[in-house]
Amino acid sequence: MKEYILPFRDFVVHPGLTVPVYIDNKTSIACIESAAKTGQRLVLVAQRTWNYPSNPDDIYNVGTIGDIVQILRMPDGSLHAIVRTTDAVRVSDVVIEDGIFVGNVEPIAIQDDTSHEQTLALRDKIAENMQFLANVKRFKMEKLRNVATNYPLPAFIDFVVQTIEMDVEPALKILSASSWREKLIILLEQVNLMAETAKIEESINKRIHQQMEKGRREAILQEKMRAIQREMGDDDLEMDTENIRKRIENAHLPREAKEKAISEWKRMKSLSPMSNEGGLLKTYLDELLAMPWNKSDKSQIDLNMARSVLDSEHSGMRGVKERILEHIAVMKKTKSNQGSILCFVGAPGVGKTSLGKSIATALGRKYQRISLGGVSDEAHFRGHRKTYIGAQTGRIMDALKRCKSNNPVIVLDEIDKMGRDWRGDPESALLEILDPEQNKAFRDHYLEVDFDLSNVLFIATANSLNMSNALKDRMEIIEIPGYSIEEKVQIAREHLIKRAARDTGWDMEHIILSDDAIRHIIQKYTSEQGVRQLQREITAILRRALLENNAEDVRTEFTCDKIDELLSVRQTAGFSKKIGFGVRI
Numbered sequence: 001m002k003e004y005i006l007p008f009r010d011f012v013v014h015p016g017l018t019v020p021v022y023i024d025n026k027t028s029i030a031c032i033e034s035a036a037k038t039g040q041r042l043v044l045v046a047q048r049t050w051n052y053p054s055n056p057d058d059i060y061n062v063g064t065i066g067d068i069v070q071i072l073r074m075p076d077g078s079l080h081a082i083v084r085t086t087d088a089v090r091v092s093d094v095v096i097e098d099g100i101f102v103g104n105v106e107p108i109a110i111q112d113d114t115s116h117e118q119t120l121a122l123r124d125k126i127a128e129n130m131q132f133l134a135n136v137k138r139f140k141m142e143k144l145r146n147v148a149t150n151y152p153l154p155a156f157i158d159f160v161v162q163t164i165e166m167d168v169e170p171a172l173k174i175l176s177a178s179s180w181r182e183k184l185i186i187l188l189e190q191v192n193l194m195a196e197t198a199k200i201e202e203s204i205n206k207r208i209h210q211q212m213e214k215g216r217r218e219a220i221l222q223e224k225m226r227a228i229q230r231e232m233g234d235d236d237l238e239m240d241t242e243n244i245r246k247r248i249e250n251a252h253l254p255r256e257a258k259e260k261a262i263s264e265w266k267r268m269k270s271l272s273p274m275s276n277e278g279g280l281l282k283t284y285l286d287e288l289l290a291m292p293w294n295k296s297d298k299s300q301i302d303l304n305m306a307r308s309v310l311d312s313e314h315s316g317m318r319g320v321k322e323r324i325l326e327h328i329a330v331m332k333k334t335k336s337n338q339g340s341i342l343c344f345v346g347a348p349g350v351g352k353t354s355l356g357k358s359i360a361t362a363l364g365r366k367y368q369r370i371s372l373g374g375v376s377d378e379a380h381f382r383g384h385r386k387t388y389i390g391a392q393t394g395r396i397m398d399a400l401k402r403c404k405s406n407n408p409v410i411v412l413d414e415i416d417k418m419g420r421d422w423r424g425d426p427e428s429a430l431l432e433i434l435d436p437e438q439n440k441a442f443r444d445h446y447l448e449v450d451f452d453l454s455n456v457l458f459i460a461t462a463n464s465l466n467m468s469n470a471l472k473d474r475m476e477i478i479e480i481p482g483y484s485i486e487e488k489v490q491i492a493r494e495h496l497i498k499r500a501a502r503d504t505g506w507d508m509e510h511i512i513l514s515d516d517a518i519r520h521i522i523q524k525y526t527s528e529q530g531v532r533q534l535q536r537e538i539t540a541i542l543r544r545a546l547l548e549n550n551a552e553d554v555r556t557e558f559t560c561d562k563i564d565e566l567l568s569v570r571q572t573a574g575f576s577k578k579i580g581f582g583v584r585i
Contacts (some may be wrong), residue, residue: 003065004035005091005101007047012161012171013064015085015110016154019044024078025052031100032081036068042083043105045091046168056094056101060168062176065089065105088175111179114153122184123148123156129188130160132195139163153180160187164194241269244285252294257449261288284386287393288447292406296455299364301332306362313358314351315494316487320344320480324359331363336454337407341434343415343460343472346480349530352461355480356411359459366408368399372426376419381429383446393446396433396453407455415471416462427471434458434474482529485522491531492518492538500539504546505553511542512557520560525567541566 006021006028013019023029035042045063047053066085073079087107094103113119127148134141147159161171170190177183248261268281306328310321324342331337344352353369360367383394393401399410418426432438439453460475483491493515501508518534521541526533544566545556556562 001040002093002095002102003043003105004031004040005043005045005059005063005094005103006031007045007053007059007101009047009050010168012046012166012168012175013044013066013083013085014154014158014161014175015064015066015087016152017158018069018082018084019066021081021083022078023081024076027052027099029077029079030098032068032071032079034100036071041065041067041086043089043091043103044083044085046172053101056096056103059091059094059101060172061091061094062108062172063089063091063105064175065107090176108176109178111181113179113181116181119153119181119184122181122188123153126160126184126188126191129191129195130163132198133164133191157183157187160191164191166190240282241265244268244282244289247289248285251289253289254293254449257288257293260449261285264288280386284446287401288449290401291397291447291451292400292404293451295405296407297363297365297405301328301363303329303332309362310355310358313361314355315491316483317351317355317480320355320478323478324355328359328362331457337436337457340476341458341460341474343462343475343477344480345462345465345477347482347529348463349528349532350480350482351530352480353411353413356409356459356461359457360409363409363457365457366403366405367411368403368408369411369413370395370399371413373414373417374419375417375426378426378429379445380426381433383444386446386448391446394429394444396442397444397447397451400451400456406452407457409457409459412458412460414462415460416464416467418467427468431470431474434460434471483531485519488522488531488534489515489518492534496531496535496538500535500542503539504542506542506546507553510553510555512555513538514559517558517560517563520563524564537567544569 021032023032032042043063043065045059045061047059049058053059064085065087066083069082069084071079071081088110089105089107091103091105094101096102127144130144131141133139144159144163148156151159157174161174170186174183174186177186245265248258248265251258251261253261264281264285268278268285271278271281303325307321307325310324314321327340327342344355346352356369357367379394381394381396383397384391392398396410400406400408412430415430418430433442433453436454439456441450442453443450465472465477497511497513498508500506501511521537522534525537528534541558541563545558546553548566549556558566
């Protein structure tokens, strides 16, 4: 005849005890009432799941059978019952009938060796070792000694199991043992294990106390506060670590970069938050995730718009602009940056750098400028190893990060001014960057993963051809000649006067500056191929006029005589480039 089975969550009952049972689950209530109605005994078993079991596999096959002594029904529908357990049993052929578990039971024979000296010695040893757990588990040793002395052995075993909050698996192992000696041996192993754990915790607490005495009280308190916040689910560090993991999962990284990120994240998670290496790894992951691995500017190339942009921002240079438009036309046809790297060579002030910015505008791409003047360290391009103090990515990777795009226009300014010393040869790194066959897998020393630079449009500028043949071989040299006087007049009329007015606060309608006056400034006060000095002189006459008119931009016609009058004061004061600021003796 099958017996009724009542599953319990995380609770193993031993035989020979009178157990109070509180039930508020409808299925469990029905089980107890059915057993009481038919006069059958009740089998108490532990369940594997947190919720009420849904199939026989969700309950263990070892339990305790007992008689229902009393049932008390409460007004809220719950039920209180008292069960007197008698035997440990094995449960088999479990089925569900009307929602209630029933099954066959077979008592587990237990050898009665309670009076043996070895059995009693094991009991006393367990009681002795429980001393180490008294403070941890918050129980009184007097109560344990009373149970050991005045109650039967099953009550002692059950008291210890419930006191140390033993897991279900070892508790069932004790329940299914065939002798009291065997049960006590298993129980002693569990008590010793928990006692050793308690000793380790006590040792850690002592060490923490020593550290506090050495002046680390504040750091330890912060660590404990983090531990408390972690338990409460409000730990900033834990949340930050979890956010980085989510960022890695959501980022569309290449396979190699993702594997590297996950590997470094696992290392960071295992380190103490107070360690330097943990902070370095977090910085590294932030840098790795900030790179635009798959973010590109998707604007379409429009040759008419490109021509319009170049013409509106640069006067003259017809041949140079046509060569740039040819390069853009090839990019539109091939849908790539394949081709020569353009290198604009010319005197200062002829518009080399601004041409690069105009190209970026014409293509609808981001723009970054990297000045190479005085660069003599290879790490400027390749970055530093992340183990170094103050390590960071190279300037190419940094430019891409700031652009948030993997296909910007990057102007390498003053490429002829690079140096070379004991820290390395930056030109060798630059050769790899400018080579379309090599820059598809450029490896920055800090990131330690390959990055595809083939989508970047590099443009170089130089004042002279004083550079190595290998570097010149990577680029197409486009020489930008100096402007003629008439071209300078046109540039001043279209750009320089507006810029000078904006810098000095003038209203353009109050400035009367004829072409002859501009030619006068060019011929008498400048001697350059570009227009930078012309820009400075126009700004100078506007500033001087403001000073003479008490900072008011009075409508003024700047004739040749007026210009000489304003600029002569600057020459007398020593502001002219032809007059020195002092003499070294």
